[in-house]
Amino acid sequence: MGRLPAAVQGPSSGLRSMKDTEASWPLTVVTLSEPFDLVANLSEAQDPRIRLVRPEEVEDPGAVTCALAWRPAADAFDPYPNLKMVSSIAAGVDSIISCPSLPAGVTVTRVRDDEQARMMAGFAAWHVAYHHRRMGDYLANQKTRSWDRVYRPRMASTVPVGILGFGLMGQQTARVLTAMGYRVLAASRSGGTGMDGVEIFSGPEAITDVAARSEILVNLLPLTEQTQDVLNAGLFARMPEGAVLVQLGRGEHLVESDLLAALDSGHLAAASLDVFRQEPLPADSPFWDHPKIVLTPHKASDTTRDEILRQLADNYAALIQGRIPAGAVDRSAGY
Missing domain, CATH: 3.40.50.720 (NAD(P)-binding Rossmann-like Domain)
Structure with missing residues (x-):
């Protein structure tokens, strides 16, 4: 041995x-x-x-x-x-x-x-479908008793979804999203092994390359010196106008003020946040009341x-x- x-x-x-x-x-x-x-x-x-x-x-x-x-x-x-x-x-x-x-x-x-990875994948897929199908609009309409169908649904195959991080969690999430019909792109540090229906990007520009091509971006990166603050104004500027961030990695990945600026400017349409720099999230955080943010208390998987x-x-x-x-x-x- x-x-x-x-x-x-x-x-x-x-x-x-x-x-x-x-x-x-x-x-x-x-x-x-x-x-x-x-x-x-x-x-x-x-x-x-x-x-x-x-x-x-x-x-x-x-x-x-x-x-x-x-x-x-x-x-x-x-x-x-x-x-x-x-x-x-x-x-x-x-x-x-x-x-x-x-x-x-x-x-x-x-x-x-593996069970935790499946739980994470289901959580991520729920948020992808929520934003793709504009479920927030329907929930708002329910409160006003408005029978408004909002928009004509797009097929999942026309919605590119990016995954940052292609380890156990990322791979399981990719499997679920491809099974739902989404076009999936993934940023992998090592390049990893191929997966049917997934376009894999590797190398120093992989994160930026995936973000620039994704209408919905799911972050599942580990926290390292290289990935701290990776979700910042520069990356958001590279994302398509109207894109959505689903942040499930670590709170330290996200520059929170940069996200608020991107949402308030309209460049990003929405965000789902499950992890934060300070947890529990302070009661005075602007995230709580932001109309474009879906917030959960670090419970994506367990x-x-x-x-x-x-x-x-x-x-x-x-x-x-x-x-x-x-x-x-x-x-x-x-x-």
Whole structure:
């Protein structure tokens, strides 16, 4: 069995420093999160291989080899010199990878859940159809008891829909949208594998190229240094007049003032927003009352608590056996 790639190796002592190739269950996992009590949040989850503890409940920090994290404090990892793996509770790992106390050699894993991807795809498809079929106008007409058919529907095949990010979520969303008849374009960092009915763009201009060709643009990008603030005035200017943004990635992707300007000028027709720079969204945010915005509270997709623990245990078992965990991320790429 070869060594793990550098991007997913454990501490510099390497896998050979582990005396056993089988985990000792139950594994004590410290939970590290500033906004949430993960022990309480996951109290109903069941996996006999995992025992979750809060930092104050750890008797011997040197014995801790695994952590479960979400938005950890800057110094969260400092007390644990022998960490081998840190697992996110979700698909995103940006707050973990950017944490200054995360040791360089620790393997970071995330949740990769096909059911969650299908949930995301359904949510994205709903918003695409909502804007394509102008459902907001019909909802407004219902309030005034107006029997106005608004417009003659366009066939889905004439509506180009762009997807930014072509990982598990993006690919499943593309499958659903192509099945609905939409013309789908996708921006992929690596180019990836082809998919029937999807035009894939890769390279440094892929995001701009897709945005410029899309009447509805769905953002599913991971958050990295390269993608932060990517949804900005420059990108909006390249989008067709009357285009729509469906923002399902990370709040830090969007320059919020630029979106408001694009909507108020009429260049963008509408936006659906599920993620925000500050969550919960402040009560005084202009997004709440904006007539061109559909807003949801970061609920596009989710995974079960049992699945979080199952994948954590499976990933840890793979790691100590010298295999690449299924959920391992490339820390240099950010996902």
